[in-house]
Amino acid sequence: MELQIEVTLRDGTKYRTRKYKSELSAKRGIFKWLEQHQHLPDISASYFSPELRQHQSFDHPEQLQMAQPQANVDFYQSSAWRKLRLQVLQTREHRCAICNRTQAEHNIAVEVDHIKPRSKYPELALALDNLQILCLDCNRGKADDEY
Incomplete structure (x- = not known):
């Protein structure tokens, strides 16, 4: 439960x-x-x-x-986030976890996304296993209650 x-x-x-x-x-x-x-x-x-x-x-x-809640901008500018994001981009294939398109084959932009959203699971904000690669379109279309 x-x-x-x-x-x-x-x-x-x-x-x-x-x-x-x-x-x-x-x-x-x-x-x-x-x-x-x-x-x-x-x-x-x-x-x-x-x-x-x-x-x-x-x-x-x-x-x-x-x-006290911190602004999202502060988190995404933090060195902890930037290092973790770089680690994900360097160690994982640049393939969208939702639509399966790749950066190389489809010339798409990819982003590092939180599977369980930071707004609901702040304790997982820097958890490597809570991160996935998504293309820009899928990431923009994903709502915080989907994962």
């Missing part, structure tokens, strides 16, 4: 829940929500941490600075 983190968001006396696929994505979601609602007088967000095996509660975005 896939891990799900259920977060409870409280605004005064109103409660709502959101589900996340990882603890890091839950923390990022909480950070965003707290930041958007910090002008309100009585807010909090909480969840049970399977990793720590205890309840986590937050009432200000500063408590989650380490989980």
Whole structure:
């Protein structure tokens, strides 16, 4: 069964829940929500941490600075991503994993793509086995919920 983190968001006396696929994505979601609602007088967000095996509660975005979402541009400019991308391009055939066209035979542009999207699986952003080669057309047509 896939891990799900259920977060409870409280605004005064109103409660709502959101589900996340990882603890890091839950923390990022909480950070965003707290930041958007910090002008309100009585807010909090909480969840049970399977990793720590205890309840986590937050009432200000500063408590989650380490989980602050980074802009996509920063990630793709990072040396870690550039090195990993180069490794994939140097060690794998330049063949699209979806349409099977090759750079050499079909004169297409290829890109390194995350199989499980970074938006939903940030912990896999630099995982070599989560990367594939796609042609530009297939990569642009692929939605984040497809993999």
